[in-house]
Amino acid sequence: MSGEMTSMERWKALLNGDPVDRIPVVPFAMGQSAIVHGYENLGDFYSKPEVSVKCQLRAMEMFGYDQPPIFLSPTYKGATLFGSEVEYPYRPAQGSVTVTKPVAETPEDLESLEIPDPRGDEKLHNMIEIALDNDVVPIVYMTGGAVSCTAPIIVGIETFMKWMRTDPDLCEVALDKTAEFAKRKAEWLVDEFGADNLVPWTSYPADANVLISAENFGELVLPKVKKHHQNLLDLGFSSILAHWCSDHNKNIDAGHIDKIPHGDPGVMYFGPEVDVERSVELFGDEHIITGNVDPPSVQNKSYEEVLQLCKENIEKGKDSPRGYTLTCGCELPPRAPPINVYAFVKASRKYGKY
């Protein structure tokens, strides 16, 4: 190899199981790319496809990281298509889109709620088109059947949590609706763009054990997530990037995560609560491991400290059998100092060469 691989060469090689020159850096930067671009808030980033793609591509090039654009549709996980009301983050203090009024406030609302046509998501379609025109394979949100894509997307999260004890059948109904929506969305995207041109991203913050028990996860969520992931694989996706956000240690201990298909290889992306060493030990033989610098440190600590944290993570993950990427433990904080993002790339160049 005459020189460094390009970012997309490195990312694609990782997913294909081919050798990479150094550890790929996938910081999970979304909103931060807009802030470094000069936007004062994230409103346009989350509502305008061209802004989202432009900011992410330019930040990737500027920092030299290997992360393709990550797309959370302007419909916010389909919330607006279902009929929920959302607020875009046009205030500087806001970090993401928020659901201000879930569409289903009563059991009757939920029962009568129709599954929307995902093809109404024209902005997502537009985002992907622009990305493919720029020769990158984007990561696209496709979670279905989990608490995280259901509450507060169609039902308020407290309502959903209470139903878990008082009316679990209603939870089943709600989860089935988002699972079916995600399935149709994935089918549509594959028809439009092909499975080889997208990486499905699933994310499970509200399914973590800080909120619900492993027993609840196993009984209620696991069957639906298993089915949804299998659907994605049956559509032709070879890898699912699953962000097991927050603390899923009890779900791991219960064997739940192991039962969920993630692809060959999948990309296992745990929060900082699950150490990279543990991820490698449990899942490294089958999947790419990614992680895991804790986000508040990236936002609040010095360049030297972040570089050191990246080094420690690289040492734990570098020799994982199916590959490893250096990543922030959740979305890279939008207000993270740019130099701390560069620390990720610097760490890969300095400590992550193969």
Place this chain on the structure above:
Amino acid sequence: MGEEDLFGELTDAVVAGDKDRCRGLAEQALDEGVDPYRALMEGCAEGMNIMSDRYDEGEAYVPDILLSAEALYEAMDVLKPHIDVEDTGVSGKVLLGVVEGDIHDIGKNVLKSIFDAAGFDVIDLGRDVRPEQFQESIEKEKPDILGLSALMTTSMTGMPKIIENLQKAGLRERVKVMVGGAPISEDYAEKIGADGYAPNAPRAKEIAEKLLKQKREED
């Protein structure tokens, strides 16, 4: 049913998250001439304490706590109008809110129920609260403790601004500030000049009691 048995039943009903039973038992307490404040504190609050401990130990989860809180409030609705404020010996006033830009309020809501059960006078400003709202409420309500919650790295940056605003307005010495939420750490709390940090809602009660004691000694 004797008083102690009734208190025990109330405790069990809160633990079970059975709001109908809680309301019925609270009404029964009033009918039988039981001191409503004791029914609340020795019955309902004890149930909330048990749930708080279970949550802290990983034996109960958010759905359980939310239902217990709902049951607690059902009993409080019945009992509170009959409680003489002077009998309560309310320990302190707490102002709670989730900082601007953040709508994640489950943690704050759990905290509110635990504080309510502990006998604090709780004022809840809700979620996505702007810095000036905190300041106005502190001027108006004169709380002993300000509790700030954030789940996002973007919104956590609002916490130091709120503390700075209080300093500029000459209000900082009047109130103890405690912070919490997923991205918050003890180091961060110290760095921004907060007086206390709690890693979760159950621990926050201990911290609040400690801060209140400090404040009383300072006043």
